[in-house]
Amino acid sequence: MTTQSLIETLTGAFAQHAARPLFESEEGDVVSYAEVLTLARPSLANELSRRLVFCLCENDIGGLAGYFHLLCVDAVPLMLAANLPSQQLQPLLDAYRPAFIWLPASRLAEFPGAKAVFAYRDYRLIAHEEADYRVHDELALLLSTSGSTGSPKFVRLSRRNVLSNATAIAQYLALDADEVPITTLAPSYTYGLSILHSHALAGGKVAVTRKTFFERGFWSFLQAVRxxxxxxxxxxYEMLKKLRFTGMELPCLRTLTQAGGRMAPELSREFALHCQSRGMRFFTMYGQTEATARMSYLAADKAALKAGSIGAAVPGGAFWLEDENGGKLEGAEAEGELVYQGPNVSMGYASGFKDLALGDERKGVLRTGDVARRDGDGDYYIVGRLKRFLKLFGHRINLQEVEQYLLDAGHVAACAGADDRLEVYVPQGDAALAKEIKIMLARYLTVTPQSVKVMAAGNLPRNASGKIQYSELTPQAWEIQA
Structure with a gap:
């Protein structure tokens, strides 16, 4: 598929659903597909074509409408959290030199003298730099793999990646124009963005809110917008259990989806059985930003029986397992690195504007870094990781990068943990330092302090060559915990 045909697919879908609402907010604001398609004047749309645009938006109508318009006019958005601190934003501006920035009007003061070339609701588009570098013809989108840390490493996604994955998701979820998803995940996060993409192609209406499950207004809006x-x-889902979600009466809900890390099988089974009892569907899915969003799903009719499984590859994709020498592993119950092939596999990484000219370096194949096993039905189970990553609330965190951040701040530490829990071990420290590091990392990673556990006044286990033995790090052996 060429870039042009993919753009035509996207704009064609918006034109087909022109009269339908694309977004509806809690305040009753409605934006149609037609309005998003024609947001900017034609001359500005031409200026935006093939230009890198930093897109700082959250779950509100202005930000999301602007993002979709950027896609429709063939701009290249680089997605960032709307509240990314300026000290983390500036290194990215230096590294990527975007031609434009789409951001909340409240942040304009950070760019004194900047010219706003377009305004829409509470957002502004400002011209930033002359784009004197080349952008590859197929490049469509840049997404971070590491949450909101300000890391310069982004995944390069093509139009083919974005639309093939959105189409596959819409197919296995059987999406149509009657669907009304409600926003629960940030648009700078690949999972949250994929929900927007797949439902927009299907002609659905997105219920837009920044509220969380803990706010009464979220549930009121969910019911009001159906x-x-x-x-x-x-x-x-852990929080939903604490909120006694299974006791709520929400007749409009038809589908729940879960991705962003391994969920405890017993919790998956609990929600799957609840959905079965209410005539709803529960889908467990698996993905990485490097594969645009999702690589697999567990069919709803298997959700309770195979809780803990990631299922099989999405339509158009394929999985296999490899041993440490790259040989394919056949048969049931074998364990090896999970490898995925499909049209949604990204082009590669970027660390700055010079990388935007690079072509497809992956050729449709992604070695996930996860160790998996395959059962007799062809469904897969993740059993471990080859490298040192974990996921905090869906965002993949590179533990080596966190250690380097602490070292730069003057703290020698080792990082470990599991999904949704980061453990930090500081051998030379006291209770005050442990608390300081906990708060510092919570801000740096934009997560709740409860997800960061800091241990101090202990010894880092090392082997004969002095390397830290991460598998031997346990909180119980450390004197101070915060």
Missing amino acids: ASSFGGVPYH
């Missing part, structure tokens, strides 16, 4: 689905990471 939301039919929402997605969440494991942490969300």
